[in-house]
Amino acid sequence: MAKIEPLQNLMAEYLNEATLPSTWCPGCGIGTTMGGLVRAVSASDIPREKFVLVTGIGCYGGAGTYIRMSDIHALHGRCPSYATGLKLARPDLHPILLMGDGDSSAIGGNHLIHAARRNINITAIIMNNHIYGMTGGQYSPTTPIGTKAATAPFGLTDHPFDICRLVAAAGGTFVARTTVYHVAQLASLIGRAIAHPGFSLVEVESICPTYFGRRKKMGSPVQMLHWLKDNSVSAAKAKEMSPEELEGKVVTGVFVEEHRTECVAEYQELIKRIHAK
Amino acid sequence: MKGQSKEVLLLGNEACVEGAIMAGVRFFAGYPITPASEIAEHMSLRLPQEGGCFIQMEDEIGSVTAATGASMGGVKAMTASSGPGISLKQEGIGCAAIMEVPLVIVNVQRGGPGIGNIQPAQGDVMQARWGTHGGVHMIALAPSSVQECFDLTVKAVNLSERFRVPVMILSDASIGHMREKVTLPESLELVERPRPKVDPKDYLSYDTEAPDGVPPMADLGTAYESHFTSFIHNKKGFAAWTDYAITDALVHRLNNKLLMHLNDILLIESYLLDDADMVVVAHGSTARPSKAAVNRARQAGIKAGLLKLLTVWPFPYEHVRSLAKRTKTFLVPELNLGQLAGEVERCLGEKNVLHQVNRVDGGLLTPDQILAAIEEAK
Numbered sequence: 001m002a003k004i005e006p007l008q009n010l011m012a013e014y015l016n017e018a019t020l021p022s023t024w025c026p027g028c029g030i031g032t033t034m035g036g037l038v039r040a041v042s043a044s045d046i047p048r049e050k051f052v053l054v055t056g057i058g059c060y061g062g063a064g065t066y067i068r069m070s071d072i073h074a075l076h077g078r079c080p081s082y083a084t085g086l087k088l089a090r091p092d093l094h095p096i097l098l099m100g101d102g103d104s105s106a107i108g109g110n111h112l113i114h115a116a117r118r119n120i121n122i123t124a125i126i127m128n129n130h131i132y133g134m135t136g137g138q139y140s141p142t143t144p145i146g147t148k149a150a151t152a153p154f155g156l157t158d159h160p161f162d163i164c165r166l167v168a169a170a171g172g173t174f175v176a177r178t179t180v181y182h183v184a185q186l187a188s189l190i191g192r193a194i195a196h197p198g199f200s201l202v203e204v205e206s207i208c209p210t211y212f213g214r215r216k217k218m219g220s221p222v223q224m225l226h227w228l229k230d231n232s233v234s235a236a237k238a239k240e241m242s243p244e245e246l247e248g249k250v251v252t253g254v255f256v257e258e259h260r261t262e263c264v265a266e267y268q269e270l271i272k273r274i275h276a277k
Numbered sequence: 278m279k280g281q282s283k284e285v286l287l288l289g290n291e292a293c294v295e296g297a298i299m300a301g302v303r304f305f306a307g308y309p310i311t312p313a314s315e316i317a318e319h320m321s322l323r324l325p326q327e328g329g330c331f332i333q334m335e336d337e338i339g340s341v342t343a344a345t346g347a348s349m350g351g352v353k354a355m356t357a358s359s360g361p362g363i364s365l366k367q368e369g370i371g372c373a374a375i376m377e378v379p380l381v382i383v384n385v386q387r388g389g390p391g392i393g394n395i396q397p398a399q400g401d402v403m404q405a406r407w408g409t410h411g412g413v414h415m416i417a418l419a420p421s422s423v424q425e426c427f428d429l430t431v432k433a434v435n436l437s438e439r440f441r442v443p444v445m446i447l448s449d450a451s452i453g454h455m456r457e458k459v460t461l462p463e464s465l466e467l468v469e470r471p472r473p474k475v476d477p478k479d480y481l482s483y484d485t486e487a488p489d490g491v492p493p494m495a496d497l498g499t500a501y502e503s504h505f506t507s508f509i510h511n512k513k514g515f516a517a518w519t520d521y522a523i524t525d526a527l528v529h530r531l532n533n534k535l536l537m538h539l540n541d542i543l544l545i546e547s548y549l550l551d552d553a554d555m556v557v558v559a560h561g562s563t564a565r566p567s568k569a570a571v572n573r574a575r576q577a578g579i580k581a582g583l584l585k586l587l588t589v590w591p592f593p594y595e596h597v598r599s600l601a602k603r604t605k606t607f608l609v610p611e612l613n614l615g616q617l618a619g620e621v622e623r624c625l626g627e628k629n630v631l632h633q634v635n636r637v638d639g640g641l642l643t644p645d646q647i648l649a650a651i652e653e654a655k
Contacts, residue, residue: 019515052497054346065515070503072349073516075372078342081306081334085343086497088330089304090350093498114335271325 004043004187007035014038019065025133027221029180029206030060033127034067036186036204037096041069043187044194052086052095054079056103058134060127063098077108080115083122091264094194097124102132102140105161109141116172118263119198125190126163126201129208137211148215167201168256174200175256180207181228182252189254198262205232205250282463289426290315290357290453293383293446294323296430297355301467302381303329304354306343308336308362311395312450313385316357337362341369341382348378349505351496353434357383359450360393363401363408370443371409372507374531377441377483377492379470381433384445385453388639396639397451397562399612405445406590414532416440416542417590419447421564423457429544429587435468436542440491440534447589449612451562451641470494477501482514485526490534535591544587545596549575553582555606555654558597558621560586563610563642570647581608581651589617597624608632608654610647630654 015038024030041051053071055061056079064071074082083095097104104112104126115122131149132138139149141161148155168175174196178185186204193200207213207224218224228250235253238246287295293316297305305324307317321331330347334340337358344354358366363384373380386401388394401408405417416436418429426448433444473480473493477500484492492512495501504514509524511517518524535542549571550556559567564585574581584600586593601607601624609618609631618633625631634650636642 049500049502050498062516064504068502070497070501071505072346072376072497073504073506073508074345074376075338075342075368075507078338078369081339081342082346082349084332084334084339085304085306085346085348085354086350087346088332088343089347089352089354090496090498093350110335111339114339267325267330271328274325275328 004039004191007039010038010042014042014068016066016068022066023062024059025210027207027209027224028059029129029204029208030063030127032180032183033125033186033204033206034063036183036190037125038067039187040190040194043191046094046194050092050094052093053098054083054095055098056100056108058100058103058132060098060100060103077103077106078111079103080108080111080122080124084115084118084120087120087122087264088267091268095122096194097122099124099126101126101128101130101142101163105141105163105166113166113170116167116170116199116201119171119173119260120263121197121199123193123200124202125204127204127206128163129206129212131208131212133208133211137215163203164201164255171199171260172201173198173256173258173260174254176201176254177203177205177250178252179205179228179232179250181225181232185252196257198260282460284458284460286456287423287459288315288453289420289423289448289455290385291319292423292426292459293357293430293448294319295461296427297381297434298323298327299461299465300353300431300434302353302355302434303327304344304347304352306332306334306340306347306356308334308340308358310359310362312387312453313357313359313362313383315453316383316385337365338369341366342372345369345373345376345378345380348380349497353379353438355381355383357385359385360387360389360401361391363404367408371411371413373443374409374413374415375411375507376505377494378505379437379441380443381430381437382443382445383430384447386447386449388637394639395450397449397612397641398637398639399447399449399561399563399616401447402589402613402616405447414535415590416442416444416535416588417447418444418544418587419561419589420452420587421561421585422452423455424459425587426452427459427461431465432544435466438468438470439541440538441470441494442535447561449562473501481512483510483512485512485530490530490537539591542588542591543593543596545593546585546587548583548585550582550584550600552580553604554580555608555651556582556584556600556604557608557610557647557651558584558586558617559610560589560617563612566642566644567610567647569644570651573644573648574651579651579655592620594624597621601625601629606630606632606654608634608650610634610642610650612636612642
């Protein structure tokens with residue numbers, strides 16, 4: 001992987017000026033996440049035409065419009081299955097899934113865990129803002145219990161997913177988390193995820209000032225970023241902390257990095273074996 | 278294709294697989310369901326032998342969307358299911374339709390609604406046309422024999438590529454599980470989706486200026502930057518649903534690209550219709566007992582004829598209208614309570630009379646039952 005470039009050097013090449021400005025709210029974490037993606041893609045050794053962005057629906061789903069790369073803007077939650085078919089049919093391609101917390105762990109939860117189980121060589125960048133933004137602030141599977149949301153006017157009564165633990169348990173072989181405050185780590189982890197030969201996940205802890213922060217009285221986007229900074233704990237440091245100390249904290253870093261057989265490569269081997277007979 | 282034509286004994290579901298593979302299908306994603314499972318099973322055996330890929334997905338939506346993803350990579354793709362499984366696939370079918378991705382879906386129909394049963398049925402005629410939201414035009418082909426399972430699957434693959442549309446095959450439990458002799462052709466005409474000839478920098482994912490309404494389609498992973506978008510989109514492939522003119526033009530084009538090519542899509546067989554006083558309109562597993570009943574009616578002096586629809590959608594309205602002008606009586610035998618009959622009725626004039634004979638108990642209509650209906654309608 002080449003050196004990670006400052007974002008302003010890449011904008012002319014990667015941004016689709018005709019479609020800008022974006023429809024995203026001021027202060028939204030998607031722009032920062034896209035910045036990390038562009039920097040990681042430009043630093044990788046893979047030609048840009050071999051990447052395919054696969055997006056669901058919702059605010060983050062529009063990302064493919066703004067970046068000059070091929071994309072599939074298909075159905076809510078089904079990114080992993082479109083990408084699974086594409087990768088199996090075209091092993092030379094690198095699908096990158098851009099999914100939100102609802103997209104990946106609610107409507108598309110089944111596809112996410114099975115893509116991880118297969119350890120198929122695709123990369124998921126899940127941006128977690130703990131709320132359904134585009135549809136108006138309804139709760140998601142990662143909304144903290146007790147939070148008020150458009151569909152939880154009295155406070156949410158069910159428990160949230162930890163997406164990294166979910167994907168790790170399902171068999172993902174590269175699992176990491178960062179935040180939109182940690183911009184350098186964001187680009188670096190996406191780069192490592194792309195280079196990883198198996199199912200890779202980077203969960204990006206993000207902010208939705210409009211539908212999450214406002215209801216929780218978290219202040220401006222800048223104050224929300226400060227909240228992320230103040231409440232983030234590295235995985236190494238988290239090991240020395242008690243569960244009580246970790247309550248409400250965002251643990252960042254790489255949780256899983258291992259090598260296991262990958263399903264597309266295995267299937268190609270199977271075809272070779274059949275033809276060798 | 279090289280080699281010689283040969284005769285083999287195949288299950289209807291196996292014939293769909295062999296037809297698909299001979300037509301160039303190299304990807305299949307599916308989820309087991311009776312009576313369609315043999316298609317997945319046979320694909321899992323045959324595709325790796327041909328250098329293609331089979332995957333059993335985690336559910337039906339995963340299957341249809343995986344097949345769509347493979348097709349976007351430039352590989353001819355198929356999925357198959359039945360009844361409740363097809364209901365689940367509808368989300369992905371509509372998405373493939375608006376993204377204009379070639380795809381074949383085999384629907385080995387069973388009884389419904391709900392889980393229903395696993396007996397033969399023709400209850401999905403309307404679902405094939407209107408199952409997905411938005412009401413886009415669909416192609417649906419209906420085999421009535423194992424040979425037709427082969428032939429119509431080839432046709433389905435070619436039509437889906439030619440017009441960049443999902444094509445459904447309306448088989449059913451009786452045809453899928455029937456074993457008959459099939460003649461595999463020596464060679465057949467393969468159709469490839471229209472691919473772009475322009476310089477990559479000039480490529481538009483949905484070039485609506487294409488004169489036949491079918492925009493050229495680049496494979497993902499080439500120099501052509503592609504934007505497959507299930508939103509209402511502009512030519513570039515970017516969401517444009519706030520624009521009335523673009524929305525209107527896209528929805529019309531998606532419908533018209535089939536309607537302007539009806540001659541290439543409609544497959545109809547006319548049997549003893551030239552002098553017929555009565556037209557029996559049938560498709561799929563009711564076409565065969567209908568033909569037997571027409572033959573026996575002729576022996577009894579009743580001038581009945583058969584219009585067999587191999588293409589169910591688009592429905593051949595003009596053809597049925599012209600028959601209605603010179604024939605008074607119509608009979609529609611179906612394994613449902615009158616789905617195709619409704620379409621026939623739309624073509625009839627004041628002087629025409631429509632009769633129906635239906636079964637929804639899981640059994641097949643017999644020549645006796647159809648003959649009795651012919652005699653009653655006479």
